[in-house]
Amino acid sequence: MAEVVHADVLEQILILLDVNDLISCVRVCKSWHSFITSPRFSNPHLTRSYNEDHYNNELGSRRVRLSHRYRRSLVGSSNGLVCIISYLTCKVLVGNPLTRVVRQLKLPRWMTHSPPVCSGFGYDSSKDDYKLVVGAEKRKNRTRVQALSLKSNVWRVIREVKYTFCTKIGILCNGALHWIVRDEKMNMLIIAYDISKEEFKEIPQPEGCQFRFSTSHLGIVKECLSIFGYTCKDDVWIMKKYNVKQSWELLPRHHEWKRNIIHYLSVPKDESYFHHDVGSWFSEHLSDLQFCIDAPIFVQSFVSP
Template sequence: MAEVVHADVLKQILIRLHVEDLIRCKRVCKSWHSLITSPRFINRHLNRSYNKDRYNNELSSRRVRISHRHCSLVGSSNGLVCIISCINSRKVLVGNPLTREVRQLRLPGWMTHSPPACSGFGYDSSKDDYKLIVGAEKRKNRTCVQVLSLKSNVWRVIREVKYIFCTKIGILCNGALHWIVRDERMKMLIIAYDLSKEEFKEIPQPKGEGCLFRFSTSRLGIVKECLCIFGYACEDDVWIMKKYNVKQSWELLPRHHEWKRSIIHYLSLPKDESFFHHDVGSWFSGNSSRLQFFIDAPIFVESLVSP
């Protein structure tokens, strides 16, 4: 009985530790290593990390950005970060910056000489899998979209969509990736790709379609776990969808809304392409920045998830 109680107390202690501390704890003994690397423990630790940020009244979220002229940050989900190299045959890096685990992928062969028309990365809860989405313009107003499952490591064509993508990186919200596009009639829309159902759908806009035309540089982002529309100019409006996919739930935030602060993690990558071949080492340099400039940056959560 004492051993059972001791094991339960140990779990309660370990679950509260940061990833860097847990990595060191794995070296203590085989039983600790087995516990920390178990799927059950990893999921519990991930959920606790989400809740710790969610109920922090002073913090909006932790976000990740990259400053590297040869790389594009595609997205982040459950602690994994996806980066596309703009050179080196357009390789893709999926890794956990805290555990230093890295996995290399390749884009489809026909996409190695031009940047994707759209891309996105997220978690499919129905299959417990992570998916990378990329699209390439095939002809006028047509984009061929493909998906790569990390479990299968096989590219599949989803379909050709009759859109021009105005925003290139998909914003992850409610299990779907979101972009602003123009259709064949040049009408601006918000579309979403559901990662579990593997289908596209249109997301209703606030007050019809006017808000997208109002900004010459309209963007999508996340505020308080909700999808939002904003412009980069300080005087632009910010619309937030309080209830997902419900038109009536869009709310215009006050111009002088007091933003909570976000912790911005900048990916510190080598200036050359060596990180695609070797251990990336220490990825992060932390900084605290005002939220309104980064609401389109993907949300990062501390986790033990392996790519």
């Protein structure tokens, strides 16, 4: 009974530590390493990190970007894991930039010759798994979508959709990846791919939106899906209640933004691990913030790929 109480007390202490302190703790002994790296600990620690970021008014949102993008693409981030496609080595890198634990996966054969027209990365809560989604253009307005499950490490064709993708990186929101597309009738749409259900659906657009969708982008503002342009003159819309048309809200031009912390990642030439830059860049103005709304939300965690 004493051992059980001791384990409970230990868990209550460790869960309050940040990832850098936990990295030191896993070196204490084998039992600590086994406990801290197990889902029994990493999942509640992840929940605490989410809550801590959510209620930190000085933080706004924590986001992640690549420092060097040549022949590499940051696909997304979920639960502290970051997914990068490297066209230099024809590999997918999924890792935790804080713990520097990385898995290397192979790209589909066709992606060694041409980049995908769309991609996205997210967590499948129904299977406790992570999925990378990519699309290849087969012909005009036809895209074949494939998915890679981290658990199975197998690429699988999901379906062929009748869209041309206008935005390449899927924005993760509410368990789904989102893109702006053009259908067969040249209509501009917002579509979502539910990662758990493996289904596509159309997301209603805001009434009276004057965006030129060919130059518009999707992002996340206040944990809500948003539409924005890349100039200060463009409007910013946010969907306050997911998938509800009436919930779209046009933000005032002089809206007071919370500052976002941007973490830059650099990938060494050997790609053996992610490096997380010590310095963070703070966005304080609307013109600056609009350039990072589409950056993936990042949460500190001890989750391993």
